[in-house]
Amino acid sequence: MRTKQEYLIRYKDGNLYCELADIWIDPSKPVKKALITHAHFDHFTFGCEEYISTKETAILLKERVGDNIKIKTFEYGEEFKINGINISFHPSGHILGSSQIRFIFAEEKWLISGDFKLQKDQTCKQYEIVKTDYLISECTFGLPIFKWDESNKVANDISKWITNSPEKTSLLFCYSLGKAQRLLNEISQTNFKGNIYSHGSIHKMNNCYRELGIDIKDTIKIENKKKIDELKGSLILLPPSLSKGSYLKNFKNIQTAFASGWMSIRALRKRSGYDKGFAISDHADWDGILEVVKKSEAKNVFFHHGDSEALSKYLVEKESTNILLFGK
Amino acid sequence: MSLKKFSELFCDLDSINSTNNKIEVLKNYFLSNDPIDNSWAIYLLTGKSNKRFISGRYLKNLFSQIYEYPQWLIDTCYLKVGDSAEVITLLLKNKTNSRKKKLSNISLNELLSETIPALSKLNEDEKNLEIKNLWERLPEDYHLIFNKILTGTFRVGVSIGLITKSISKLINIDEEIISHRLMGNFKPSIDSYEFLINKNINLQELNSKPFPFLLANTIEDKIFKHSTNDFQFEWKYDGIRMQLIKRSGNVSLWTRGQELVNESFPELVEKMSHIKDDFVLDGELLVWNFKEQIAFDFSLLQKRINRKSPTRSIQLKYPIIFIAYDLLEINGRDIREIILENRRVELEKYFSKWQNKTENNISDIFKICDLIFPKDWHDALTYKEKSRENNTEGLIIKKKTSIYSSGRKKGIWWKYKVDPMQLDAVLIYAKGGSGRRAGLYTDYSFALWKDQELIKFASAYSGLTNIEIKELDKWIRKNTIEKFGPVRSLKPEMVFEISFEKIQISKRHKSGIAVRFPRITKWRKDKKINDADSLENAYELMKKIS
Numbered sequence: 001m002r003t004k005q006e007y008l009i010r011y012k013d014g015n016l017y018c019e020l021a022d023i024w025i026d027p028s029k030p031v032k033k034a035l036i037t038h039a040h041f042d043h044f045t046f047g048c049e050e051y052i053s054t055k056e057t058a059i060l061l062k063e064r065v066g067d068n069i070k071i072k073t074f075e076y077g078e079e080f081k082i083n084g085i086n087i088s089f090h091p092s093g094h095i096l097g098s099s100q101i102r103f104i105f106a107e108e109k110w111l112i113s114g115d116f117k118l119q120k121d122q123t124c125k126q127y128e129i130v131k132t133d134y135l136i137s138e139c140t141f142g143l144p145i146f147k148w149d150e151s152n153k154v155a156n157d158i159s160k161w162i163t164n165s166p167e168k169t170s171l172l173f174c175y176s177l178g179k180a181q182r183l184l185n186e187i188s189q190t191n192f193k194g195n196i197y198s199h200g201s202i203h204k205m206n207n208c209y210r211e212l213g214i215d216i217k218d219t220i221k222i223e224n225k226k227k228i229d230e231l232k233g234s235l236i237l238l239p240p241s242l243s244k245g246s247y248l249k250n251f252k253n254i255q256t257a258f259a260s261g262w263m264s265i266r267a268l269r270k271r272s273g274y275d276k277g278f279a280i281s282d283h284a285d286w287d288g289i290l291e292v293v294k295k296s297e298a299k300n301v302f303f304h305h306g307d308s309e310a311l312s313k314y315l316v317e318k319e320s321t322n323i324l325l326f327g328k
Numbered sequence: 329m330s331l332k333k334f335s336e337l338f339c340d341l342d343s344i345n346s347t348n349n350k351i352e353v354l355k356n357y358f359l360s361n362d363p364i365d366n367s368w369a370i371y372l373l374t375g376k377s378n379k380r381f382i383s384g385r386y387l388k389n390l391f392s393q394i395y396e397y398p399q400w401l402i403d404t405c406y407l408k409v410g411d412s413a414e415v416i417t418l419l420l421k422n423k424t425n426s427r428k429k430k431l432s433n434i435s436l437n438e439l440l441s442e443t444i445p446a447l448s449k450l451n452e453d454e455k456n457l458e459i460k461n462l463w464e465r466l467p468e469d470y471h472l473i474f475n476k477i478l479t480g481t482f483r484v485g486v487s488i489g490l491i492t493k494s495i496s497k498l499i500n501i502d503e504e505i506i507s508h509r510l511m512g513n514f515k516p517s518i519d520s521y522e523f524l525i526n527k528n529i530n531l532q533e534l535n536s537k538p539f540p541f542l543l544a545n546t547i548e549d550k551i552f553k554h555s556t557n558d559f560q561f562e563w564k565y566d567g568i569r570m571q572l573i574k575r576s577g578n579v580s581l582w583t584r585g586q587e588l589v590n591e592s593f594p595e596l597v598e599k600m601s602h603i604k605d606d607f608v609l610d611g612e613l614l615v616w617n618f619k620e621q622i623a624f625d626f627s628l629l630q631k632r633i634n635r636k637s638p639t640r641s642i643q644l645k646y647p648i649i650f651i652a653y654d655l656l657e658i659n660g661r662d663i664r665e666i667i668l669e670n671r672r673v674e675l676e677k678y679f680s681k682w683q684n685k686t687e688n689n690i691s692d693i694f695k696i697c698d699l700i701f702p703k704d705w706h707d708a709l710t711y712k713e714k715s716r717e718n719n720t721e722g723l724i725i726k727k728k729t730s731i732y733s734s735g736r737k738k739g740i741w742w743k744y745k746v747d748p749m750q751l752d753a754v755l756i757y758a759k760g761g762s763g764r765r766a767g768l769y770t771d772y773s774f775a776l777w778k779d780q781e782l783i784k785f786a787s788a789y790s791g792l793t794n795i796e797i798k799e800l801d802k803w804i805r806k807n808t809i810e811k812f813g814p815v816r817s818l819k820p821e822m823v824f825e826i827s828f829e830k831i832q833i834s835k836r837h838k839s840g841i842a843v844r845f846p847r848i849t850k851w852r853k854d855k856k857i858n859d860a861d862s863l864e865n866a867y868e869l870m871k872k873i874s
Contacts, residue, residue, distance in 0.1 A: 035866045144397075145405045145418040264418065266342070267766035268412050271794070276343040317398065 008085075008103060010135065013128045016112060016136065016304075018103065021082040023052075025101060025112055035087070035113030038098035039064065039177060054089050054277050056097025056212055060177065063208045076125065083327045092116035093127035094282050095178030096209055104131055111296060114136040115305075117146060117281065118288045123214050127292075135298035139289055141261055142303070142311035148261070148283040154280045155186035161257065161276060162192055162235050169231040169251050173274065174259040176201040178282055181209050181216050185261060188217040195234035197222040202237050243274070261285075286295070286311075293321060300324050333361060334369060334436045336347065341373075341484045350486065354494035358525075360691045365436045368494075369516065371441075372477070374488045380480030381447060382459075384412025387479055391416050394460050395423060407814060410766020413475035420471055426464040428688045434466070440516070443540035456739035461607055489586055499525050504537040507586055535545060535575040538582040539656055539664065541733035544724055544741035551725065551742060552705050559702040560668060560728055561708065562653060563720040564743055566626050568613035569632065572596075572650055575606050575660075581613075591636040595643050596650055599693050604676060604684050608657035609650075609675075610732075618692070619841070622718040625830075625844065652679070653724075656732055664732035671732070672699075708744070715746050722746045748827035749843075749869055752852055754782055755822040758804045760814045761789065769804045769816065770797055772848070772850050774826055776839065777862040781819055785839040785866065786828065791848030798840040800851075823860050825850035 009018045016025040023033045030047030037043055038054075039060035051071040053061070069074045074080055076099065079088045089099035095113040103110040108300075111132035118127050162170040174180050180202045187196070198206065198219040209216050222236055231251065238247075240258065248254065256274045263269050263277025284292065293301055294317065300322045302312060315321040337357045344350050358366050360584035382390075388406070392399050402415060409415045434443070437738040443462065447455050459478070466474055474484040489503075492510060496503040509524050524658040551559070569584045579597045581589050590597050593613065623648075632638060632646050655675040656664050663671060679696045700723065702708035708723065715722050730740040753774035753850045761770035774783035792800065800822075807819040834842035840863070852859075 103431050143405050143408060144401065145409060145415060147418065147421040265409055265766070266414055269343070270764050271768075275345060310401055314398070314401060 001215055007114070008105055008108065008134070019084070020105065021085050021087075023082060026114075035101055036061070037092070037112070038095055040095070040115070043115075054097045057099070058097075059212060060097055060205070060208055063204060064177075070127050072248070076128075090128045090130050091125035093118060093121060093124060096124045096181070096212060096214060097250075098124065098178075100130060102132065108133055111136065111298070112136045113292065115140075115283060116288075116292070117284050119151060119293060121151070121182050121282070123178075123185050123209060123216070129292075129295045132296050132298050134300045134302070135293065135296050135305065136302045137289060137292060138283065139303045139308045139311050140283040141281065141285050141305040142289060142306050142308055144280075144286040146261060146264060147287065148281060148285045149279065151182070151186050151280060152189065154259075154278050155183070155190050158183070158187060158257070158259075158278055159190035159192035161255075162194065162233070165255055166233045168233070168253050168255045170235050170247070171238055171251065171254050171256045172235060172259060172278075173238050173240045173243050173256065177205045179259060179280075180237050181206060181214065182282070183280070184217050184219065185215070187235070192235070195220060196237070197231070197234060198237040199242065201239055211306060252300075290315075290319075294319070329432045331436050331473070332432075332467075333357065334365070335473055336475060337369070338484055341486055342649060344682050347490065350490055351494040351497060352595065354486075354491065355498050357862060358495065358498055362437075363518045363521040364516070367516040367518070367524075368436045368440050370510075370521070370524070371492060371516045372482055373484065373529040374484050374491055374510065374514070375483065381444060381478045384479050384481070387412050387416050387475060390456055390459060391419060393456075395419075405412055407760050410760075410762040410764075413479050413481055414472060417471045417475050420463055421468065428461070428465050430467055431462075431465045432467055434470075437516075439474070440477070479508050486534055492586070495524060499527055500682045501527065501529065502537070503586065505529055505533045507588055508533050508536050508580075525577075526589060532576070532578060535578060536573060536580040536588070538573060538586075539578075540572040541569065541571070541584050541610070542732050542741065543736040544743040545736060546866070547725070547742045547744045556702050556704055556708060558728055560672065560726045561702060561711070562697050562724045563700070563715060563718065564722045564724045564745065565612045565614055565623055565651065566719070566721050567612040567623060567629055567651075570611060570613050570650070571656070572600060572609040573607075574600060574603065574610060575608075577601065577606075589633065592633055593640065593648055594637065596648060596693055600650075603681050603690070604685070605678065605682070606657075606659050607655065609652040610656055611650055611652040613648060615646045618647065622802070623720070625719070648693065650694050652694070654732065657808075667729045667731060668726055669728040712744050721829075748849075749831060750825055750827045750849065751776065751785075751866060751869070752823055752859065753785065753826050753856060754820045754857050754860045755824060756782055756784060756818055756820055758816050759820060764866070765797075768797060768801045772799075772824075774824060774846075775820075776866060777860060778839075778864075783839045783863060785837070785841060785863070786826055786846040788826060788846045788848050792851065796851060798872050820857050823852040823855040823857060824848050825852055831866065833870070839863055839866075841870065
C-alpha cells in the first residue's frame with residue numbers, strides 16, 4: 001500500500017492536486033495551473049495564471065467573469081500531455097461543458113468524476129462511462145433515499161403547479177447555469193404554454209447556451225417594473241439568492257418553489273421557506289453513484305463533496321470495493 | 329373516487345402556507361368527493377385515527393428483511409429524514425416494479441375500512457407478506473399515505489379548527505355549530521358526513537355556542553399611575569382557559585382554541601349539570617392539589633386533555649377543578665355589558681347559592697377565583713413575586729369598570745407575569761431533531777460548573793432562530809468530540825442563557841436539580857465557559873424561592 005503522498009492525485013490544502021504535473025483541479029485559491037471541470041462558481045476561482053477546460057466551459061466562464069482570463073481548451077476525448085501524464089476531458093452530464101478528467105501515467109488510470117449525473121438532459125452531453133483504476137467521485141447525494149424521478153415527470157408537476165393557480169405569478173428558483181436551462185428545455189415540452197420570464201443572470205446563460213447550439217426556449221428578461229397583471233399565470237425563473245430579502249416585493253400574489261435534489265425530503269422542503277419543492281438534480285442519485293463505481297471498474301475509490309460515510313461502508317460490505325480516505 | 333385525490337390533497341395541504349388557501353383546497357376537495365371518502369378524510373385530518381397498526385421500527389425491519397437492506401443504512405437515512413414512514417417511502421422508490429396489477433382505483437374508504445383493518449386479523453408472516461404485496465400493488469404516489477396510516481403518524485399542517493372553518497364555509501353555517509357536530513365519537517360513514525353538512529341547525533347546537541374570549545395584554549407602565557383600588561387582582565393560573573356553558577340543561581366546555589372538550593372532563597360536565605340555573609362562566613381548568621389548595625403543574629393537565637373518556641382511576645389520579653373568573657350569562661340573560669365589579673357580585677351570589685342548594689357537592693370540582701387586594705403597586709409587586717409559591721404565573725389585573733368585550737382589547741385586562749429564572753450554561757451535547765428539524769442538530773443539553781467539572785442540568789430545544797440553529801449546527805459538526813448514535817458530545821465552548829419557570833430538587837438527575845420548561849433565551853457569544861454559572865448558583869436560586 002502506498003502512502004497518501006505517493007498517490008498520483010491527492011488532497012492538498014483542501015483541493016485536488018497532481019504533484020507530478022503541478023496542476024490543480026477546481027482549486028478554491030489562485031494557483032499556477034488549474035483544470036476546471038465545469039463553470040459553476042464553487043469550482044472556479046479568480047487569479048490563476050492558466051486555466052484548462054473544455055471549449056464550452058471556457059465560453060461559459062468568460063461570459064460570467066469576462067475575457068480577462070488565460071484559458072486553454074480541449075475537445076472531449078482529446079488527449080494532452082503534461083509532464084508525461086496523459087490528460088483528457090470526458091462528458092459528465094452535469095451541465096453544458098461539464099467534464100470528468102482522466103489521468104494516465106505509467107499505465108495507471110485515474111478518473112476525477114467532477115459533478116455528474118446519469119439522467120438524460122437534452123442541454124448537455126450524456127455521461128460517458130470511462131474505465132479507470134482509481135476513481136475520485138463526488139457524492140453529494142450519497143444516501144439511498146435519493147432516487148430521482150424522470151425529469152419529464154418533474155416538468156409536468158411544475159407545469160401543473162403553474163396552471164393550477166392561474167391568478168398567481170409562479171416564481172421558480174433554480175441555479176442560473178445548468179439547472180435553469182434544463183428546466184426550460186423540459187418545461188417547453190409540457191402543457192404549459194404561458195409566458196416564461198427569467199432573471200438577467202439566467203437570461204445571459206440562456207443566450208450562451210443557444211450560441212453553443214443548444215435549443216433553449218425563448219424567455220423574456222424580467223424588468224424590475226413589470227405590470228403585475230401581465231405576470232399573472234406566468235412562470236419566472238430566478239436564482240436562489242433572490243429568494244430572501246426585498247426582491248420579492250416587486251411581485252404581488254405569488255407562489256414560490258425551489259428546484260433542487262434536496263427537495264425530495266419533506267423536512268427540508270418545509271424548512272426551505274418555499275411554498276413548494278421540486279426534486280430535480282444535476283447530481284447523481286445513490287443508484288447513479290453505485291452504477292458509476294461499478295461500470296468504471298475502479299478498484300480503488302475516493303469520495304469527496306458530500307457525506308460519504310454510509311456510501312463507503314455500503315460499498316465495502318456489499319461490493320467489496322476498496323475505499324480510500326483522503327486526508328483533507 | 330380514487331385515493332389519488334386524497335394523495336393530491338395531502339401534497340397540497342403540505343405545501344400551502346396560507347390558511348385561506350388551505351381552506352379553499354379543503355372546500356374543493358369536499359365538493360368533489362363522495363360523502364364516504366370525505367368522512368374518512370375528515371377522520372384522518374382531524375387526527376381521530378392515530379391508531380398504530382405497526383410501529384416505525386417494525387416497518388423499517390420489514391423493509392430491511394424483504395429487500396435485504398442493511399439496518400444501519402436505513403437508520404442513517406432516518407437521521408436525515410426524521411420520519412420512518414417517509415424513509416421507507418423514499419427507499420421504496422423504483423423497488424416495486426412488479427407485474428402485479430396495480431390498485432390504482434382503490435378508494436380512501438376501501439383502504440381504511442377494508443384493506444388496513446384486514447391486516448390486524450393476520451398472523452405476523454401473513455401480515456408481512458400482505459404489506460409487501462400492498463407496497464407492490466399500490467401506486468408509488470400512495471406509499472407515503474399508506475405508510476403513515478400504518479404507523480399511526482398521519483399528520484399534515486391542518487388543525488381541527490381549519491377543518492371546521494372549511495366545512496363552515498362550505499355550507500355557510502357558524503363554526504361553533506360545526507365544531508359541536510365534529511365533537512365526540514365521529515365515526516366515518518355517509519350518515520356522519522351528511523349530518524356534518526346538514527344546513528338545518530337544531531336548538532341544542534345553537535345553545536352550545538361560547539362567547540368570544542376576552543384576552544389580557546402585557547402590563548403597561550401607565551396603569552401604575554392609577555390607584556390599585558381601580559382594579560381587580562387575580563392569580564394568573566397556568567391551566568386551560570375555558571368557557572363553561574350550561575343552557576337548557578346541557579353543559580359544554582369550550583377551550584379558547586374553539587375546541588369542545590366535554591369528553592376529556594366528564595366528571596365536570598356531570599357535576600355542573602346538577603345546578604338548576606343556566607349560565608356561561610369564563611374560567612380556567614386545572615389539575616388541583618386539594619390538600620395544599622394550589623394548582624399542580626401544567627404537565628399533569630396534559631395527561632388529561634389528550635385523553636378522551638378518562639377512567640375513574642385517571643380522574644382520581646389527576647383531579648381537576650374549574651376556577652371561574654367571570655359570569656357572562658345567567659338564565660338566558662347576557663350580562664357582558666354590566667361592569668366587572670357588578671358581574672363579580674353576581675358571580676359570588678350565584679356561587680354561594682349553588683354551593684348551598686345543589687344536591688351533589690360541587691366544591692370538589694368548581695370554585696370561583698380568590699381575589700387579591702394589594703394596598704399599592706409595591707404591594708402588588710410583592711404578590712407577583714410570591715406567585716411561584718402557589719404555582720401561578722403572576723397576576724391578572726382587570727379594570728373594575730370594564731365590560732366584557734372580545735379579543736385582546738387594550739386598556740382593560742393586563743397580565744403581570746413573574747420574570748423567568750435564568751442561568752448561563754455550557755452546551756455539552758447535541759442530538760439530531762426529528763420531523764421538520766430532521767438532519768439538523770436541534771436538541772441540546774446544557775451543563776453548569778461543579779468544582780472543575782461540567783454537570784448536565786437541563787435539555788432544551790427551543791428558543792433559537794432558524795438562522796442561529798443553522799449556524800450552531802455547523803459549529804456542532806466541526807466541534808464534535810465523540811458520537812454516540814444520534815448524540816454528539818461537544819467541545820465545551822458555547823455559553824447560552826437558559827430561562828425556566830421552576831426549579832426543584834430531583835434525585836433522578838446527577839445535578840440534583842430539575843427545572844421546568846427550560847428554553848434558550850440568548851446565545852451568549854460574549855461569554856467564555858468560565859463565565860457560566862455553577863450548580864451552587866442554581867441551589868441559591870432555589871433557596872431564594874422557597
